[in-house]
Amino acid sequence: MKIISTVALQPTHRSAIMAAAPGAELADRPCRTAEEVGELVGAGCDALLTFRVPGDLAARARVKWIQLLSAGADHVLGGPLKGSAIPITTASGIHATPIAEYTIGSMLAYAHRIHLAIRAQVRREWMRSGAFMAGVDDIRGQTLGIIGYGSIGRETARLAAAFGMKVIALKRNPADRVDGGWCPAGLGDPDGKIPARFFGPDDCEAILRESDYVSVTLPSTDHTRKFIGERELAAMKPGAYLVNIGRGEVIDERAMAAALSANKIGGAGLDVFEHEPLEASSPLWDLENVILTPHISGANRGYMDKACELFAENLKRFVANRPLLNLVDPALGY
Template identity: 35%
Template sequence: MTDSRPAAEDAITVLIHDPESDHYVSMIRRRFPDIRVLCAKDAQFLQCHVPEADIILTSPSRFPVRLFEKARRLRWVQTTVAGVEAFLPIRDRMSDLIVTNARGIHGELIADFVMTGIGMMQWDFPGLMREQSRKEWRPRCVPPLAERTLGVVGLGSVGAAIARRGKSAGMTIIGSKRDVSEAIAGVDRLVPPHGLPELLQLSDFIVLAVPHLPETTRLIGREQLQLMRRSAFLINIARGSVVAESELIEALQAGTIAGALLDVFEREPLPVDSPLWTMPNVIVAPHVAGYPSDYTARVFEIFGENLQRFIEKRPLRNVVDLNRGY
């Protein structure tokens, strides 16, 4: 599918490469009728038309990065997700491009997911449901969340949203962040990355909300899990690579930690033979925490504003520093 209008020399051309491309095309044409839109639904069309694009709207994991060499007019890449790790190996070749992401659309929904999971683990809802299936009546006492400490590793837009929600539940919040020079709303104690051991030792629930970077790969392994309280729970909504999965499985089996809520894994879909599927102290989710039902519309809010800014030659929102990786 392509725009039937001829490409004027000074016309701005947007190339869309995304499973929801038809929706994006419709929204762009309604708001920006003078913009030329190309919709690449197959590899051949993409390869043929990428040299015409001034702007590309895509997901980094889906876009063949080798095609950037053909994108001679390209000035700006808007991603439909927050993570840009697929671009990092070629960031030197992208130094002349503006890259913007979908940061900000995931935080509140992921915070919903995390707080729901914390409640489920605090009251052991999986155990309650197993008892219900067996018609067992087993009362027990549970301390309030306001007596619990939540550790948030990574305080970007997602981590900050989680911290605010935890604080609204009365929890004590410890957060880890590269730059600790400025306070974060709702965070009682802020530690730099080298303060991670302290955060692990003091927290009842630990949420991983860091980007995928070389320094966050296998951030949590056997050594870190042993620092956690035996009553503590690990929640991973970052990337599967952040946790050494086999070492987490060992810790869960040994009772080193109480349990885990996992939305991301080293391999996705999670292999059917993974022990995580059937462990009584694990809640498995299929990478759903950050995908609201109106995801495409939320992405377009960012892209539409940025496209207007691009036309008016104003600075764009959500610019990514590829040297930092986020």
């Protein structure tokens, strides 16, 4: 068996991979472009661990299985592997802890007006006005609506419940509540027991009407692009706070900016955007009720440790011809 990783592996990563597939040939080299990936893969391999996939991979190389290092697969399904029969698995689940913590952190920053205090600090302004202090709130007792109840949404729900929030959730199939993907012990909501109520895709406005905070964790697919538009934003509570860590394309950015500018919703914590990097001309940069970060919510020092733990588990399954975790359904786009 030949295994190729397009990121450099640490000794502990190599040991975990080799323990999962004893006797395998393992090659790893950091590849910063799709062309470099193509050069490393050469004629092919049994398993490929990678972020990037060259456009001609399916045509020129024999690859039996691709383990992506990203939670999403839209960047390969819409291009390099469109129509390909190569099994693809994602790294869904390894981002659950950092992104759930980011989401809760963004909500806490908004509730306690930390984002405004930081801006005042830059201006050397001692902000202690009655209006400022009257706007500070608790998240305890508030309702969190989670749009997309995958691994990240489930871990966000677990943390939110610990803060005393009421959790409601929207998912493609509300009746299917079990998480069949990668879920380390003690994390998330594997059995779907935390939400007080589940909503389906046609109930987006309904869940938004009930939510004080909204966490959007949807992937980018043909079914989710512009899932939240002008009509959905109009259904939100005037003081509601929206966090998007899924994909920028799932929210109509122009409509969201207009709603934020007019204070029709309270604020937004945005880590993803329709076009990245976010254009300097975007009005989102200047809005005081927006907390903006450059697509970093999933970053953490242990990223590759978690990724290789998942890869090793899937490698064991691959060797034993058992079902793989996080297998992408091309028809659904994730």
